[in-house]
Amino acid sequence: MTTSKTGVYEGPVHALARSAWQSILVTGLLSVVLGILVLVWPGPTLVVAGVLFGIYLVVSGVFQLIAAFGMHISTWMRVLSFITAILSFILGFFCFRNEFQAIGLLALWIGITWIFRGTAILVAAMSDAAVPGRGWQILFGILLIVGGGLLIIEPFRSITALVVVVGCWLIVIGIFEVISAFQVKRTAREVPAGV
Numbered sequence: 001m002t003t004s005k006t007g008v009y010e011g012p013v014h015a016l017a018r019s020a021w022q023s024i025l026v027t028g029l030l031s032v033v034l035g036i037l038v039l040v041w042p043g044p045t046l047v048v049a050g051v052l053f054g055i056y057l058v059v060s061g062v063f064q065l066i067a068a069f070g071m072h073i074s075t076w077m078r079v080l081s082f083i084t085a086i087l088s089f090i091l092g093f094f095c096f097r098n099e100f101q102a103i104g105l106l107a108l109w110i111g112i113t114w115i116f117r118g119t120a121i122l123v124a125a126m127s128d129a130a131v132p133g134r135g136w137q138i139l140f141g142i143l144l145i146v147g148g149g150l151l152i153i154e155p156f157r158s159i160t161a162l163v164v165v166v167g168c169w170l171i172v173i174g175i176f177e178v179i180s181a182f183q184v185k186r187t188a189r190e191v192p193a194g195v
Contacts, residue, residue: 021185028177035170042163050102053109054095061088110166111151118144133183140176147173 038045064085068078095102122141125131147169 021181021188024177024184025181028174028181031170031174031177035167035174038163039167046103046163047099050095050099050106053106054092054102057088057092061085061092064088107151111148114144114148118148132187133180136176136180136183143172
């Protein structure tokens with residue numbers, strides 16, 4: 001337990017509630033900055049993002065392979081880790097082979113990630129009326145799902161369209177995260193200090 005400014009001991013929930021808004025704010029600001037960079041330097045940004053995504057997949061594959069053979073896990077988890085590692089290696093090498101394949105895989109990855117994250121946020125906000133900024137969270141979840149669906153379903157005919165959509169969505173998502181951060185900060189003040 002830590003001591004607050006008023007001399008009252010803070011519990012872990014209170015300390016978490018007081019500091020959570022800062023991480024949400026940083027994430028939102030980084031998202032806005034990344035969106036602006038993508039819009040300002042579309043060509044180099046996409047090539048670098050594709051290469052970084054390839055590196056991420058290869059490194060992820062290495063760790064999955066280590067997990068498959070190095071840990072004491074069940075046989076089916078070992079097989080699943082091994083298959084995931086092989087798929088990560090294959091997709092990572094595709095990213096290095098052709099920048100357009102890397103960009104396509106990156107778009108698919110972003111789309112799937114946004115759909116999962118949006119669904120999690122939407123379900124959490126709709127299932128608990130006490131969630132701070134519930135309306136914003138529901139809208140944020142819906143925007144993530146729609147943006148992810150557009151990246152997966154809509155076949156982009158040009159790289160420029162992909163850059164504009166991803167850049168705009170990153171900026172919009174970042175703005176909503178910044179708004180959510182300040183709502184969490186405001187709601188955190190109401191958390192009792194002894195919790």
